[in-house]
Structures are given as structure tokens and as C-alpha cells.
Amino acid sequence: MTTHPTSAAPRTETWQQRSPAVRLRRARLSYGPRTLWDGLDLDVDPGEFLAILGPNGSGKTSLLRVLLGLQPLSAGTVEIAGAPTHRGNSRIGYIPQQRALEATLTLRGNDLVGLGLDGHHWGIGLRQRSERRHRVQRALRAVGATGYAKTPLGLLSGGEQQRLRVAQALVGDPDVLLCDEPLLSLDISHQRRVSRLIAQQAAESQAAVLFVTHEINPVLPLVDRVLYLVDGRFRIGTPDEVMNSATLSELYGTDVEVARVGGRLVVAGTEFDSGHEHHVHEGEQA
Numbered sequence: 001m002t003t004h005p006t007s008a009a010p011r012t013e014t015w016q017q018r019s020p021a022v023r024l025r026r027a028r029l030s031y032g033p034r035t036l037w038d039g040l041d042l043d044v045d046p047g048e049f050l051a052i053l054g055p056n057g058s059g060k061t062s063l064l065r066v067l068l069g070l071q072p073l074s075a076g077t078v079e080i081a082g083a084p085t086h087r088g089n090s091r092i093g094y095i096p097q098q099r100a101l102e103a104t105l106t107l108r109g110n111d112l113v114g115l116g117l118d119g120h121h122w123g124i125g126l127r128q129r130s131e132r133r134h135r136v137q138r139a140l141r142a143v144g145a146t147g148y149a150k151t152p153l154g155l156l157s158g159g160e161q162q163r164l165r166v167a168q169a170l171v172g173d174p175d176v177l178l179c180d181e182p183l184l185s186l187d188i189s190h191q192r193r194v195s196r197l198i199a200q201q202a203a204e205s206q207a208a209v210l211f212v213t214h215e216i217n218p219v220l221p222l223v224d225r226v227l228y229l230v231d232g233r234f235r236i237g238t239p240d241e242v243m244n245s246a247t248l249s250e251l252y253g254t255d256v257e258v259a260r261v262g263g264r265l266v267v268a269g270t271e272f273d274s275g276h277e278h279h280v281h282e283g284e285q286a
């Protein structure tokens with residue numbers, strides 16, 4: 001291991017100077033004969049917001065599972081903050097795809113959020129316990145969940161549960177934030193609140209955000225680059241470079257029209273089902 005002359009500098013400064021937050025090289029993922037993606041070279045910098053788009057089954061969630069160390073690559077390498085990734089990586093905050101929690105679940109919100117700190121090294125002294133409590137409270141406040149933090153999770157609505165998952169992902173101050181359609185089931189005001197929180201985490205803590213979504217418009221102003229996966233092919237670039245008729249037509253292998261309407265993207269192509277369109281939702285504000 002290299003020794004650094006500025007050993008007093010925070011740990012994060014050291015790796016951020018050296019490495020991207022996420023690095024994939026010649027990455028391939030196949031399940032049996034089916035290859036989801038191949039030759040994927042991707043660096044995501046600290047503080048960068050990357051949207052991951054693509055139709056159902058194109059391998060977006062699988063990519064997050066690779067980064068989480070839950071799914072080995074078929075070829076190539078993956079690093080998080082300059083080191084090979086592994087299960088239970090405390091540098092990663094993860095907001096999973098929305099699933100309703102068991103109606104009988106008696107765990108409470110503040111316990112769920114506290115679990116987000118369990119991969120971290122906490123002492124058992126009073127001061128550490130109080131710091132831990134303070135962090136959990138702060139995360140609950142940030143998502144507006146203080147009022148129901150002591151209610152059993154099984155009694156909460158899908159949107160309330162989702163806000164707690166966001167707090168759980170943020171509480172450990174992660175270097176990489178993996179978000180799998182985190183806005184589903186949230187109303188417009190909480191979509192905005194959660195998007196803002198995620199962007200804030202990227203800006204203040206220099207966390208890299210990888211944000212899987214079918215709906216780019218709610219996050220379009222926050223997005224630095226897009227990774228668009230379709231049927232084994234992909235494109236990486238700024239929203240303007242990727243989200244245009246020529247690029248998406250080539251990627252889908254069929255005519256796709258992309259238009260900007262009032263600052264939002266509308267994507268229309270004959271092969272799309274509704275899940276693949278970046279719809280303009282009524283009542284959504286810019």
C-alpha cells in the first residue's frame with residue numbers, strides 16, 4: 001500500500017485525487033448465452049450524476065448489482081473508490097427498487113435508517129452512540145420522515161417506506177450512491193425533495209450518483225451524463241449527446257423521435273411500450 005506524505009488529510013481526499021468513484025474496464029455481463037453488455041468502459045467521477053436508462057431487461061439493475069459486489073462480471077474489472085468492490089461495501093449507499101414491505105413488519109423507520117450505518121466502524125462508547133443517533137435523526141429530517149420514524153414499517157405507505165430507504169442510503173455519507181428507480185411511488189413534491197437530496201449529496205460530499213430511471217425528466221437538470229443500454233448495445237455521453245433522434249434511432253435500430261418540449265424530453269418510437277418513453281407527466285413543473 002502507498003504511504004502518503006499528507007497522512008492527516010481525510011481518507012476521501014486521497015482516493016479522490018487518484019481514482020474515479022466508479023471504474024469499469026472492458027466489463028461484460030452475460031447470463032448463459034445472453035450478453036447484457038460487453039466492452040463497457042466507464043469512469044464516474046466524485047460528484048458526478050450519471051443517469052442509467054434503457055428498456056426493461058437491458059441490464060440496469062444488474063449493473064448496480066455488479067457495483068454492489070452481488071454479481072460477478074463475466075469479464076473485465078470493477079472498482080469503487082480505487083479498490084475492487086465487495087459485498088457490504090460501506091462506501092456505497094443503495095436505494096433499491098421499490099418493493100412494498102411486509103404488512104407485518106414490526107421494524108421501525110429509525111431502526112431501518114440505522115442499518116445504513118452498520119457497515120461503518122462505530123465504537124460502542126456513549127459519544128459514538130449519541131453521534132449515531134444524531135446522524136439517524138438528521139437523515140430522517142432530510143427526507144421528512146421524523147413524524148413516522150417510530151411507526152412499524154408494515155403500516156407505512158409505499159412512498160413513506162421509500163423515503164426511509166433514501167434516508168438509509170444517505171446516512172452513512174457514501175462515496176457512491178446507487179439509486180434504482182428511487183422516485184417510483186413518490187408524489188411530485190417528494191420526487192423533487194428526494195432528487196434534491198441526492199443531488200445535494202453529490203455536491204456536498206462529492207458522492208458519485210448512478211441513477212437508474214425510466215423517466216429522465218424529473219432529474220434532467222441534475223444529470224451530467226447518461227448511460228443508455230439497449231439490447232447489448234450502449235451509449236455514454238451528456239444528455240444532449242445521447243438523447244437525440246439520431247443516437248437513439250441507431251441504438252434501438254429503429255426510428256426514434258426525440259423532442260424537447262418546454263425543457264423536457266419526449267421520446268417516441270414505434271417499438272416502445274409505455275415503460276420506455278420519457279413521458280411528460282401532467283402537472284409536473286420544471
Ligand SMILES: Nc1ncnc2c1ncn2[C@@H]1O[C@H](COP(=O)(O)OP(=O)(O)OP(=O)(O)O)[C@@H](O)[C@H]1O
Pocket residue numbers: 031036054055056057058059060061062063
Ligand atoms: N441472476 C440472473 N440469472 C439469469 N438471468 C438474470 C439474472 N438476473 C437478471 N437476469 C436477466 O437479465 C436481464 C436484465 O435484468 P435487469 O434486472 O438487470 O434489467 P433492468 O434493465 O434493470 O430491467 P427493468 O427495467 O425491467 O428493471 C433480464 O432479462 C433478467 O431476467
